[in-house]
Amino acid sequence: MKTKLPKQFIIALFILAYLPVTWSTNTNTLFPNQNITEGQSLISSNGIFELGFFRPDSTTDSFLGIWFRVSSDTIVWVANRDNPLKNTSGILNIHNNRSLALYDSSGRMVWSSSSNATSITNDFSPFLQLNDLGNLILKNQGSNNTIIWQSFDYPTNSLLAGMKLGKNWKTGFETVLSSWKSSSDPAEGKYKYKMDTEGAPEIILWDRDQIRFRTGMWNGLYFSETTQMLSYRDMFTFLFVWNQDEVSYGFEAKSSSTLSRVYLNEAGIMQRLVWDQDQQTWNEFWAGPKDECDYYAKCGAFSICQPNSVTACNCIRGFEPETPTEWYMRDYSGGCKRRTPLGCTANSDGFYVLKGVKLPDSHNATVAANISVEECRIRCLKNCSCLAYAPSNITGKGSGCVMWNISLVDIKHVNGGLDNLHVKVFKSELGINYLALFYFLL
Ligand SMILES: *[C@@H]1O[C@H](CO)[C@@H](O)[C@H](O)[C@H]1NC(C)=O
């Protein structure tokens, strides 16, 4: 009697025969005696990230990078960004049990990771792993898997969940985003996105050595300009750390299915993008700079920028244009000056409140995080060199104190903004507006 194997059984056999092959290539780990060559890759165990070689459109240059598997042209990290493999194929392995090394086909090393593993001890046995956050980590199995090197410490143009942008005070080590040169060249471009750690910390977008755009200081909920962050608080946890060890910003996704990145593009625009599974595209949740008021210091000192308005710049109450002729010709860069000098006596001055603004450049500001807002007001009033103050944390009723003493630059009206700036002026400048009163009485 002839027996016929059921079809399902044959299919199952096929799958079993192929599975081991699939497993061996779908690994997230590389050991010292192994290589990754073109066509091979590491895949994070959750299947989200892949490390391998890529060639940007229409080039023969090859780079080692990490990308999202749902969108394989979304490169989030590049190893040899300034040193492409030109018309040759690359090999990645663990070099001398210490660091990662990338070679071209002739054996020339084109890139290697730094290593703080100074001496190879007997128990030194490293391995490389692409983790579920897209962090490529070289660990030493011999010492409780301590980290020797990780790609998250050397970002290119993308901030992923779990990464940090900022500075470690103890080591002086800084993590900075830098743009690609062009969409087909990952080499370091001219834009950088970097934490300014002086005064009240904020993130600055640099165009070479010029400030292009500021996010504004962290106010406990969001960066003073980026009110949009309030609208996606349900999807992410924002982590702003400012203590004796570090100043840093990062975020975590609340659901592991949320794919997101904060990305500095070649044109110098920052974007927060979130993967839309249904539409298979990246949706923009935030972008900056976006309007004329985002040009750093467009309105000079002591003035406020109003986006999408004919007269973009207006002097703060109590201030007048430094050079009226230029000002009325719409050249605002000269800024404004005080109309009536401060009295600096017990009862001479008061505060004019600018509501819903992006707080001014805080590089030279003084911060006292643990005093009350009322104490802040008293300190500012008592100190003649204090020109303005704002709470350093607007959560709840508000707390803490930021004081400005040099000039107020780059203030902007922000839609839905929660930051209020209290600007010190001579009391008569706060007086009743007789003209308005006159019209009111009519
Ligand atoms: C890995 O690449 C090196 C060249 O860098 C080669 O000498 C070695 O044989 C390769 N090892 C394997 C397992 O392919």
Ligand SMILES: *[C@@H]1O[C@H](CO)[C@@H](O)[C@H](O)[C@H]1NC(C)=O
């Ligand atoms: C690249 O390599 C191929 C094959 O080795 C060769 O035919 C081609 O001329 C090379 N191109 C360049 C630009 O070197």
Ligand SMILES: *[C@@H]1O[C@H](CO)[C@@H](O)[C@H](O)[C@H]1NC(C)=O
């Ligand atoms: C790397 O470590 C392995 C295992 O400990 C050892 O066999 C090998 O010789 C080491 N290689 C180098 C270059 O030190």
Ligand SMILES: *[C@@H]1O[C@H](CO)[C@@H](O)[C@H](O)[C@H]1NC(C)=O
């Ligand atoms: C590894 O961790 C264990 C337990 O925490 C500790 O006892 C041991 O000393 C550690 N080993 C090394 C090499 O750091």
Ligand SMILES: *[C@@H]1O[C@H](CO)[C@@H](O)[C@H](O)[C@H]1NC(C)=O
């Ligand atoms: C070595 O470098 C890694 C990655 O940069 C870092 O996380 C780790 O703390 C460093 N270890 C030591 C002992 O400095």
Ligand SMILES: *[C@@H]1O[C@H](CO)[C@@H](O)[C@H](O)[C@H]1NC(C)=O
């Ligand atoms: C901060 O202070 C430095 C040195 O006094 C000055 O050059 C710079 O213009 C100041 N920046 C701002 C935004 O006031």
Ligand SMILES: *[C@@H]1O[C@H](CO)[C@@H](O)[C@H](O)[C@H]1NC(C)=O
């Ligand atoms: C504020 O912090 C400083 C130093 O961290 C401390 O000396 C001071 O007592 C604190 N003030 C209050 C009111 O907690």
Ligand SMILES: *[C@@H]1O[C@H](CO)[C@@H](O)[C@H](O)[C@H]1NC(C)=O
């Ligand atoms: C006044 O404020 C400045 C900084 O704005 C500070 O350097 C100075 O010590 C303060 N003076 C007093 C008396 O608190």
Ligand SMILES: *[C@@H]1O[C@H](CO)[C@@H](O)[C@H](O)[C@H]1NC(C)=O
């Ligand atoms: C402003 O404050 C800083 C920090 O306290 C201080 O070093 C600087 O001298 C002050 N400048 C003026 C003009 O008061």
Ligand SMILES: *[C@@H]1O[C@H](CO)[C@@H](O)[C@H](O)[C@H]1NC(C)=O
């Ligand atoms: C801001 O204030 C809130 C409420 O008082 C507090 O829970 C939070 O820790 C503060 N944030 C910072 C950065 O101090």
